[in-house]
Amino acid sequence: MNEPRENKAKELFDDSVDRLDAATLSRLNQARHAALEAAQGPRSMGVWGRWVPATGVAAAALVTVIVMRGPDAVEIPSASVTDFEILLEGESLEMLEDLEFYSWLEASDLETNGNVG
Amino acid sequence: MSASAGVFAVSCIREPSTRACTLQRESQLNQFLAGVERRALRIAEIAVRDRDEALDLVQDAMIKLVKNYAGRPDDEWTPLFYRILQNGIRDWHRRQKVRNRVMVWFGRGGSGDDEYDLVAHAPDPAGRTPDEELQTGEAMQRLETAIQALPARQREAFMLRTFEGLDVAGTAVAMGCSDGSVKTHYSRAIHTLRDKLGEHWL
Numbered sequence: 001m002n003e004p005r006e007n008k009a010k011e012l013f014d015d016s017v018d019r020l021d022a023a024t025l026s027r028l029n030q031a032r033h034a035a036l037e038a039a040q041g042p043r044s045m046g047v048w049g050r051w052v053p054a055t056g057v058a059a060a061a062l063v064t065v066i067v068m069r070g071p072d073a074v075e076i077p078s079a080s081v082t083d084f085e086i087l088l089e090g091e092s093l094e095m096l097e098d099l100e101f102y103s104w105l106e107a108s109d110l111e112t113n114g115n116v117g
Numbered sequence: 118m119s120a121s122a123g124v125f126a127v128s129c130i131r132e133p134s135t136r137a138c139t140l141q142r143e144s145q146l147n148q149f150l151a152g153v154e155r156r157a158l159r160i161a162e163i164a165v166r167d168r169d170e171a172l173d174l175v176q177d178a179m180i181k182l183v184k185n186y187a188g189r190p191d192d193e194w195t196p197l198f199y200r201i202l203q204n205g206i207r208d209w210h211r212r213q214k215v216r217n218r219v220m221v222w223f224g225r226g227g228s229g230d231d232e233y234d235l236v237a238h239a240p241d242p243a244g245r246t247p248d249e250e251l252q253t254g255e256a257m258q259r260l261e262t263a264i265q266a267l268p269a270r271q272r273e274a275f276m277l278r279t280f281e282g283l284d285v286a287g288t289a290v291a292m293g294c295s296d297g298s299v300k301t302h303y304s305r306a307i308h309t310l311r312d313k314l315g316e317h318w319l
Contacts, residue, residue: 005311006279012257013280017155027172028158032150035179036143039187 063103142187149194150179157202160276163261164206174209178202196283196290203273203291210269263313267306270294274302275310 154175161171178201186197264272270292277288278299288299 003307006307008256009260009279009310010282012260013156013159016257017159020155020158024158024168024172025155028154028175029151031172031176032147032154032179035150035176035183036147038180039183040143 145191146183146187146194149191149198150182153195153198154179156281157198160280161202161206163264163276164272165209166265170209174202174205177205193290195281196287199277199281199283199291200293203277204293206273207269259314260310263310266313267309270298270302271306271309274299275306278303 157175157178158168158171161174162168165171165174178198181201182194182198186194189197264275267275273292274288277283277291278285283291285296285299288303289296292299292302
């Protein structure tokens with residue numbers, strides 16, 4: 001590889017690399033950062049990300065127990081069981097973020113039904 | 118690398134999952150990619166004769182290297198990166214062939230104006246203005262054109278050995294072939310270029 005012609009070819013190539021325009025260098029820079037960020041994506045969830053589904057199911061189960069064995073030991077209407085089935089489905093885990101609201105809603109429904117009945 | 122950095126690097130190999138080690142690895146990757154990206158772009162550009170396509174190929178190679186090989190020793194990164202890039206370039210050429218066949222099938226190939234014309238894309242691979250192009254020098258243009266006319270494997274061997282400076286073993290990793298094949302492809306490329314360029318290659 002030390003032939004003068006190969007060395008000349010390398011010189012010509014290096015010169016063409018040095019002549020890359022600013023816009024191209026900027027795009028390369030952006031591409032590099034995009035690549036590094038793309039690789040960070042899945043890692044950002046870290047160890048906790050793997051526990052999200054299990055935590056969701058556990059929280060839903062806990063709510064079920066609390067409601068069924070609550071202080072007043074109220075009878076659960078059949079519609080509520082359906083609600084919890086929905087809650088336990090994987091796609092509905094985001095609902096668990098508003099657990100407090102759903103608990104309140106459940107309590108309100110029971111109270112309303114009790115008043116009516 | 119300083120002594121403290123060396124100790125830190127060793128501790129990172131033992132416990133690679135710590136946040137500090139992850140940041141250090143990302144910094145090393147960033148440094149590696151920044152050092153190789155411009156030559157990689159020109160190599161890809163000579164191979165596909167289109168700067169935008171070359172940029173996409175280089176970015177894809179960066180992403181795949183970071184995602185799949187970040188944990189490998191950093192002295193393996195250069196041949197691995199070029200292997201990914203060369204695979205991308207080969208895929209690109211395959212797609213172009215299919216595309217050209219489809220265009221011919223639908224009657225838009227042959228001498229039609231819409232045919233993808235490699236020669237038409239060749240004159241300004243660097244994307245410079247006419248004035249800048251004049252300054253670039255005819256020598257590189259001639260060399261580039263001659264390299265583009267080489268068979269794909271010879272072109273790969275020549276660019277990886279001559280432009281990137283990989284040794285035979287590194288080039289073999291990058292090309293996914295044996296050392297002997299690299300030597301054969303490289304030797305043939307050199308002879309073809311000498312025959313084609315003659316006294317101009319100086």
